[in-house]
Amino acid sequence: MDKKMLAALNDQVNAEFHSAYLYLAMSAHFENIGLPGFASWMKVQAQEEMVHAMKFFNFILDRGGKVDLPAIEKPKGTWKSVSEMFADALEHEHYITKRIHDLVALAIKVNDPATQSFLQWYVDEQVEEEKSAGDMLQKTRMVEKAPGALYFVDREAAARVFTMPAGVTI
Ligand SMILES: [Fe+2]
Ligand SMILES: [Fe+2]
Numbered sequence: 001m002d003k004k005m006l007a008a009l010n011d012q013v014n015a016e017f018h019s020a021y022l023y024l025a026m027s028a029h030f031e032n033i034g035l036p037g038f039a040s041w042m043k044v045q046a047q048e049e050m051v052h053a054m055k056f057f058n059f060i061l062d063r064g065g066k067v068d069l070p071a072i073e074k075p076k077g078t079w080k081s082v083s084e085m086f087a088d089a090l091e092h093e094h095y096i097t098k099r100i101h102d103l104v105a106l107a108i109k110v111n112d113p114a115t116q117s118f119l120q121w122y123v124d125e126q127v128e129e130e131k132s133a134g135d136m137l138q139k140t141r142m143v144e145k146a147p148g149a150l151y152f153v154d155r156e157a158a159a160r161v162f163t164m165p166a167g168v169t170i
Pocket of ligand 2 (some may be wrong): 049093096129140
């Protein structure tokens with residue numbers, strides 16, 4: 001595999017684990033402030049990020065590349081409000097989408113159709129990621145000033161469950 005491509009894929013393993021760290025930090029904070037439904041929602045989100053990371057990890061090895069695992073950056077740990085957390089989550093997903101698109105551009109530049117094809121899953125996944133964070137931001141902004149309503153949105157968020165995507169082993 002092209003050296004620059006390999007380095008960029010390794011960077012993305014790290015970025016996906018950092019995403020998992022960020023959502024785990026949010027999950028812990030929600031638990032601390034008495035919102036277990038959002039805490040559970042964020043834990044599911046973190047599990048999905050670990051799957052994203054492991055798919056890159058497996059792909060690098062499948063292509064005969066060397067996996068490099070640098071330190072994972074410490075995430076932010078406190079937030080002023082529920083909607084601020086989902087605003088951060090949405091902003092983070094925009095950032096990840098940009099990274100995925102840059103990876104696609106690099107795969108095209110170095111003429112690596114296998115990586116380009118592999119990345120398509122992430123291009124589609126990011127549409128979902130932005131939508132789910134955006135939906136939660138919109139909902140929590142609407143009910144934030146009404147604790148009773150926030151309680152029900154928290155209960156609703158608890159229904160989200162983790163499902164392993166088809167064909168993935170980690
Ligand atoms: Fe991700
Ligand atoms: Fe994500």
